[in-house]
Amino acid sequence: MTEASDITAAVEVWPSIDDAQPVEEGGPIARAGFNYQDEIAVGFLIDMLANPALVKVHLETHDDIVLVWEEIDARTAEYIQVKAGEEEKFWSVPDICQRKKAKTGTSIFEKSLDRDGYLEDSLFRLVTLRPVVAALKPLTFPRSSPGRQSADADIVALAVEIESRCPGFSSPKGRDAAFWLVNCLWDHRDSEKAVEKDNL
Numbered sequence: 411m412t413e414a415s416d417i418t419a420a421v422e423v424w425p426s427i428d429d430a431q432p433v434e435e436g437g438p439i440a441r442a443g444f445n446y447q448d449e450i451a452v453g454f455l456i457d458m459l460a461n462p463a464l465v466k467v468h469l470e471t472h473d474d475i476v477l478v479w480e481e482i483d484a485r486t487a488e489y490i491q492v493k494a495g496e497e498e499k500f501w502s503v504p505d506i507c508q509r510k511k512a513k514t515g516t517s518i519f520e521k522s523l524d525r526d527g528y529l530e531d532s533l534f535r536l537v538t539l540r541p542v543v544a545a546l547k548p549l550t551f552p553r554s555s556p557g558r559q560s561a562d563a564d565i566v567a568l569a570v571e572i573e574s575r576c577p578g579f580s581s582p583k584g585r586d587a588a589f590w591l592v593n594c595l596w597d598h599r600d601s602e603k604a605v606e607k608d609n610l
Contacts, residue, residue, distance in 0.1 A: 527582030
């Protein structure tokens, strides 16, 4: 074998960037979640055009989205968490109470309730791609509907379970799981495309 053929044999054939699979795909996955969240935010901005009570929409400030509502007798902040990077299963109480590295204050429930620390009255909302298990179903009904009051059996049972998983956690204003449950709306939106279609 000649010296020239040795050099040729040693040359590695590299694939084109056009054809190669990415080594990491975290960016596109994260971007898909951001796109979903952006479409949710656009929907609330459109709502402002029709509903004079919705006076401000904050993006990526105290939560993913914060809506400021002004009624005659009250000013309310609604703290919204948008969850797009979810497992393909229904949401459950253990999911919203799961702490990161068992650290208090890191669960979805705790982060949401912890927003209750400002002058305004507080509302909470979770926007998710996946629906919920039966135990969380009451949260998908309008906040003022029957079965959503703190004394109702389903809400009491949920409060007991959340308290058992996140014992003693309260907001800066001293509110607990029962307060969060009465004031939280679970907003299931199927897909980015569906939300985009609604916006259009």
